[in-house]
Amino acid sequence: MALELLTPFTKVELEEEKKDSNRKQIGILGGNFNPVHNAHLVVADQVRQQLGLDQVLLMPEFIPPHVDKKETIDEQHRLKMLQLAIEGIEGLDIETIELERKGVSYTYDTMKLLTEKNPDVDYYFIIGADMVDYLPKWHKIDELMQLVQFVGVQRPKYKAGTSYPVIWVDVPLMDISSSMLREFIRKNRKPNFLLPKPVLDYIEKEGLYQ
Numbered sequence: 001m002a003l004e005l006l007t008p009f010t011k012v013e014l015e016e017e018k019k020d021s022n023r024k025q026i027g028i029l030g031g032n033f034n035p036v037h038n039a040h041l042v043v044a045d046q047v048r049q050q051l052g053l054d055q056v057l058l059m060p061e062f063i064p065p066h067v068d069k070k071e072t073i074d075e076q077h078r079l080k081m082l083q084l085a086i087e088g089i090e091g092l093d094i095e096t097i098e099l100e101r102k103g104v105s106y107t108y109d110t111m112k113l114l115t116e117k118n119p120d121v122d123y124y125f126i127i128g129a130d131m132v133d134y135l136p137k138w139h140k141i142d143e144l145m146q147l148v149q150f151v152g153v154q155r156p157k158y159k160a161g162t163s164y165p166v167i168w169v170d171v172p173l174m175d176i177s178s179s180m181l182r183e184f185i186r187k188n189r190k191p192n193f194l195l196p197k198p199v200l201d202y203i204e205k206e207g208l209y210q
Contacts, residue, residue: 027056027124027151028095028114030107032064034072035203036085037181037195039174041092043153046171047126048091051151056126057095058082061105065139073208075099084198108140111147123148124167128155132162185209 029044036058044056060078072078079099086092097113098105111123125148132152135141145164152166154173176194184191186209191200203209 022120024055024118024121025051025053025124026118026121027051027053027126028059028111028148029056029126030059030061030098030105030110032072032178033058033060033078033082034178035078035081035181035195035199035208037176037178037191037199038193039176041085041089041196042174043126043128043171044092045089047124047151047153047169050169051124051167053091053124055091055093057093058086059095059097059110060099062098062102063104065104065106077206077208081199081202084202085196087198106139108138108144108147111144115147124151125149126151126153128153130155132164132166135162135164182209 027044027047029040029047031040033040040058044058047053048056060075060082062075064072079094079096082094086094095114098110101110101113107125111125115121115123127150129152132150135150138144141164150164150166152162152168153171154168181191181194184194185203
């Protein structure tokens with residue numbers, strides 16, 4: 001679906017279009033989720049509700065395609081934490097295609113596979129404002145734009161503009177990052193209320209990020 005609206009008032013148009021279509025509307029929120037935290041979940045849930053999507057899938061990377069290589073923990077731990085985080089939450093699920101493929105996770109390659117596998121789905125790829133600035137540098141960005149509709153969410157300290165067709169969605173700004181949580185845990189500061197309690201319990205049980 002090609003939407004050229006750049007305003008925050010897109011939900012009405014989306015829902016009108018859905019009434020005339022049997023196509024599913026699915027959001028994708030990719031990330032390392034190392035660990036998943038409440039800001040991830042708020043973004044996924046708010047985008048789903050505000051754009052009237054059928055579902056938002058959280059998609060953990062195997063290896064992030066960043067120049068500055070990020071250290072991460074075993075993907076099975078990150079997947080388990082995601083499962084614990086969304087258990088019982090309506091409209092959220094997990095897409096494991098990048099974990100199954102292994103290797104570097106380029107968004108174009110992933111979304112090409114997903115669109116071929118699910119030709120009756122319109123995909124909305126959710127990114128933070130900090131990533132919008134980097135869109136011109138994304139792998140095969142022009143081809144990727146033909147596969148997905150990008151959805152941008154503002155992040156604390158970032159204000160972004162772009163010439164690419166991005167739907168902007170306002171969500172509550174939460175200045176939480178996975179690196180902050182890892183640092184808290186290393187310093188024996190318990191990150192209560194920053195991530196779901198089952199996830200924190202799992203981190204402590206498995207001795208992660210010590």
